[in-house]
Structures are given as structure tokens and as C-alpha cells.
Amino acid sequence: MTPSTDDTAPSVGSGMAPAGGRLALSLSLPAGFRPGDILAFHRRDPEAIAERVDEAGLHKGLLWQGRPACLSIRFQGSVAVVRLAVDGRVAEADSPALEAMARRMLGLEQDVAAFEARYREHPQLGELLGRQRGLRVPLTATPFEALVWAVTGQQISVAAAVSIRRRLLLAAGLRHSSGLLCHPAAPQLGALGAERLRRAGFSAAKTATLLALCEQVGSGRLPLEHWLRTLPVEEIAARLGAVRGIGPWTINYSLLRGFGWLDGSLHGDVAVRRGLQRLLGKPGPLAEAEVRHWLAAFSPWRALLAAHLWAMQSAAGY
Numbered sequence: 001m002t003p004s005t006d007d008t009a010p011s012v013g014s015g016m017a018p019a020g021g022r023l024a025l026s027l028s029l030p031a032g033f034r035p036g037d038i039l040a041f042h043r044r045d046p047e048a049i050a051e052r053v054d055e056a057g058l059h060k061g062l063l064w065q066g067r068p069a070c071l072s073i074r075f076q077g078s079v080a081v082v083r084l085a086v087d088g089r090v091a092e093a094d095s096p097a098l099e100a101m102a103r104r105m106l107g108l109e110q111d112v113a114a115f116e117a118r119y120r121e122h123p124q125l126g127e128l129l130g131r132q133r134g135l136r137v138p139l140t141a142t143p144f145e146a147l148v149w150a151v152t153g154q155q156i157s158v159a160a161a162v163s164i165r166r167r168l169l170l171a172a173g174l175r176h177s178s179g180l181l182c183h184p185a186a187p188q189l190g191a192l193g194a195e196r197l198r199r200a201g202f203s204a205a206k207t208a209t210l211l212a213l214c215e216q217v218g219s220g221r222l223p224l225e226h227w228l229r230t231l232p233v234e235e236i237a238a239r240l241g242a243v244r245g246i247g248p249w250t251i252n253y254s255l256l257r258g259f260g261w262l263d264g265s266l267h268g269d270v271a272v273r274r275g276l277q278r279l280l281g282k283p284g285p286l287a288e289a290e291v292r293h294w295l296a297a298f299s300p301w302r303a304l305l306a307a308h309l310w311a312m313q314s315a316a317g318y
Helices: 035-041 092-106 112-119 126-131 143-152 158-172 186-199 204-219 224-230 233-241 248-259 270-280 288-296 302-312
Strands: 002-005 022-028 051-054 057-064 067-076 079-086
Touching: 022 092, 035 057, 057 079, 067 092, 079 092, 112 126, 112 302, 126 302, 143 158, 143 204, 143 224, 143 248, 158 186, 186 204, 224 248, 233 248, 248 302, 270 288, 270 302, 288 302
Parallel strands: none
Antiparallel strands: 002 022, 022 079, 051 057, 057 067, 067 079
16 A cells, blocks of 8 residues: 555546545555446446546545545556545545545455355356456445445335435535535434435434434444444444344345445345345245355355345346
């Protein structure tokens, strides 16, 4: 990793060039790295109000220490060039935090090679893994963003979830000087209140869940940033599960997208069940119990296997 302060971070879209502090660093990418998986995940919203993606990389609005910022990741051969432009001051001492976030978002800590080596001769998985060699799970910028996305997507289509997420970002109105909107952190989301969340499209139940999550993050009951460093999976699952409206799918999806934990069982996921049905050549739908039993044999990579099933169905933005 090569860090520096950087005064040449690009402007994004038609907005003004970002003002304030800038950081830049470069990350070496492993052989066979698949930028397309990362770009597809951030291309979910066709209106591109918070993430703008082209063939070479992406720009994403986010909050950095409470201030609007634009994260830029550009893929240049075997290197990812990462830049952060903050509306405010930023110190070079922040470079390790930026590197950790970028590595997590790109899935660079995921031991996908071990998974592929273990199952490359598997009668059902071998051919799939060969076609999708190097697949990694893209992560959100923060665990809180993953939690909100998981709650938003409960029991609705991806398209509907994207639409509600867009309305949430517009309601929060946290705009970087580049023009990109930034996903709210817990204090900003909680400040919206129930009425504005309902107008954004959240059901009464999901609204209550989101506000409970905001309260518990604020009180320290859900120390998401601390958990990034320690990853106490059982504790995370227990505390999230105690929040009304949070069930096993939301917990395991959030652990995957927010923390990079690859062993959550996503047997309740409709797309996983359909993908497994297709992979096994079954004529009819599979029961959750059957999917749970089949996935159990692939621990500690059950969620990574789910990602392969998503990709098999061209559902990389799920």
C-alpha cells in the first residue's frame, strides 16, 4: 500500500470538484481479481445518485468521520488506486482506516482461493467455480450501510429495495460537493424520524426496526465499528437478533455484506434457493430445510457459495 495526500482527486459527474482534504493510496490486486463484480454491486441504482460507475472504476458518496466525502476506486491492471475527497480536513494519519475500508469493500481479505481449491473437483460445484474463478463478495463501506440495506430488502425485490434506498438517500440529503449523495450513518438516519422514513417507502415494521438499530448503535449496544476489528460473530448475531424485525437472513446477510463473514447460511434467500435448484437440476422448488442441509457441508464458506449462486443467475447486484 502506498499512501499520500492527494490534491488531484477527480471531480465526479457534473458537480464541482471536491474541496477540502484528500488522501490517495494504491492497493495490489491478486491475480485473477474480478473488478466487474465490484462494479456491478455499486451499479444497482440506474439513477446513480450515490454511486457512479464506469468501466474503469467507481465513485461513491459516503460519510467520513461525519463529513460528506467521495470515495474513488480506479482499477489499473493489477492495482486499485483509491482516493478519498472529504468536504473538510483529513489527515494522512487516516490512511490506515481508508486502506482497511477499501480492502474490505474489494473483498481482498476473503480466502477465495482456499474455497476454490477445496471444491474444484466437486461434482456439482466444480464447473461453476471454474467459470467464476476469483469471485469475491463486494462489501458496503460500513456495517451500518449493510444493515440498512438488509432491512430495506426484506421480502421485496431488489428493484423495489433500490427504489426505497434512493428515496432514503434523498430524504437524508447528505450531499458531497461532487454532487453524490452519502448514505446516512445512525445519527442522521435516526434524525429523520418515523414519518419521513414512512414517506420514503418503509413499512411501519421496517421503520421501527431501523429506528431501533439507530438507537442501539448510538447507545453503544451495537458497536459496529469495534466489531469490524474483533468480529465476534455469535455476539453480533445475538444482539442483532434481539432487535424486533431482525431474523436469521438479515443477520447473515449483514454479516456478509458489512463484515465479510463468509459462513452465514442464507438458506432462506429466494435467489439462493432458486440457484441451488438450478445447479442441482431439480424440477421443483427446494424447501428451506433441504437448502440448509446442503449448504451446511460447505462451512466455513456457506455465504461465499451463496454469492456464487447469485452470480450464476446474473444477480450480482443482489
